Amino acid sequence: MAAPGYGKRTAPDQAPRGRGDFAHLPAHEASIAAHIDRLPDGAAVDIKTLAKELPAYGQQAVASALKALSAAGHLRRFREVVGEGRTQWVSRSYFSRTARDDAWWAAFLARTSGQGAPSPAVSSPPEPEREKARNDCSPAYIALATLGCSDSRLMLSAAECSALEGLAAEWFARGVTPLEFARILTTGLPDVIHCPGAFTRKRLIDRLPPERLQVPYGVASAPHRVMECTGCGVPGRPEALSGGLCRPCRGDVPSPDPLGEVQAAVRSHVSQLRALARARR
Numbered sequence: 563m564a565a566p567g568y569g570k571r572t573a574p575d576q577a578p579r580g581r582g583d584f585a586h587l588p589a590h591e592a593s594i595a596a597h598i599d600r601l602p603d604g605a606a607v608d609i610k611t612l613a614k615e616l617p618a619y620g621q622q623a624v625a626s627a628l629k630a631l632s633a634a635g636h637l638r639r640f641r642e643v644v645g646e647g648r649t650q651w652v653s654r655s656y657f658s659r660t661a662r663d664d665a666w667w668a669a670f671l672a673r674t675s676g677q678g679a680p681s682p683a684v685s686s687p688p689e690p691e692r693e694k695a696r697n698d699c700s701p702a703y704i705a706l707a708t709l710g711c712s713d714s715r716l717m718l719s720a721a722e723c724s725a726l727e728g729l730a731a732e733w734f735a736r737g738v739t740p741l742e743f744a745r746i747l748t749t750g751l752p753d754v755i756h757c758p759g760a761f762t763r764k765r766l767i768d769r770l771p772p773e774r775l776q777v778p779y780g781v782a783s784a785p786h787r788v789m790e791c792t793g794c795g796v797p798g799r800p801e802a803l804s805g806g807l808c809r810p811c812r813g814d815v816p817s818p819d820p821l822g823e824v825q826a827a828v829r830s831h832v833s834q835l836r837a838l839a840r841a842r843r
Contacts, residue, residue, distance in 0.1 A: 569604045573658035573670070583659050587634060590619060594627045595636055599659050607655045625793070632792035632806035635661035639806065640671065641797055642787045653790060668800035671789055700802075702730035705743050709762070713748040715755045722759035725810050728798025729766040732788065735799075736773050746771075 710717030793811030
């Protein structure tokens with residue numbers, strides 16, 4: 563059995579086991595899928611354990627196969643709260659012999675975590691491409707892209723904002739406002755930050771605020787659960803994790819930064835201040 567985290571859980575309502583369950587997958591992915599399918603619930607399905615159990619495949623091959631199984635709809639990872647006091651978070655891998663699409667997994671998450679059902683997409687009239695990109699930005703992305711306005715040491719690129727969007731979204735899901743978000747992340751910064759993206763990622767994880775739940779005294783709440791990227795473990799909403807993978811793990815090229823004008827203005831202002839300081843010295 564696995565230590566807390568990464569233990570296998572079987573998804574419900576699967577078809578009976580058959581010969582051609584994974585015939586649509588490449589040979590090595592089908593082999594790993596069949597192995598996971600035979601494991602009992604609670605068995606460890608992390609990369610290192612599977613690589614030891616399957617000597618024909620190294621850790622890199624196992625990691626690639628798990629991402630492919632996620633994209634094919636057989637696997638999703640969820641981060642859940644466990645324990646009597648609901649204080650310990652673990653990551654668990656839900657496996658489905660029957661391939662499921664993103665909508666099924668999103669509904670499964672909503673049903674088992676007490677969240678409302680996902681809202682259907684609403685079509686909107688066509689609009690200019692740049693304006694559409696602005697409107698499509700999530701509050702989490704915008705908050706990350708404008709951190710540099712609060713403190714230039716946390717100026718993030720478009721790729722970094724996209725990679726961190728899932729982590730930031732969990733803050734807003736817990737009731738944090740944009741002002742609180744910027745204040746918490748920019749308080750107590752070191753004098754020099756060489757890698758703003760990595761520094762912000764660590765703060766997003768280490769300073770994640772507690773959930774703001776309103777539960778009547780004496781009534782136990784349903785276990786809280788969020789989806790996370792099968793490849794890197796970044797938490798996010800189902801609509802942001804197509805195929806169970808974040809954009810960097812899917813290999814998507816980041817789109818042009820819709821807030822580039824804001825960042826350019828901040829950089830220009832910082833450059834002017836530095837030039838003024840040098841002139842005074």
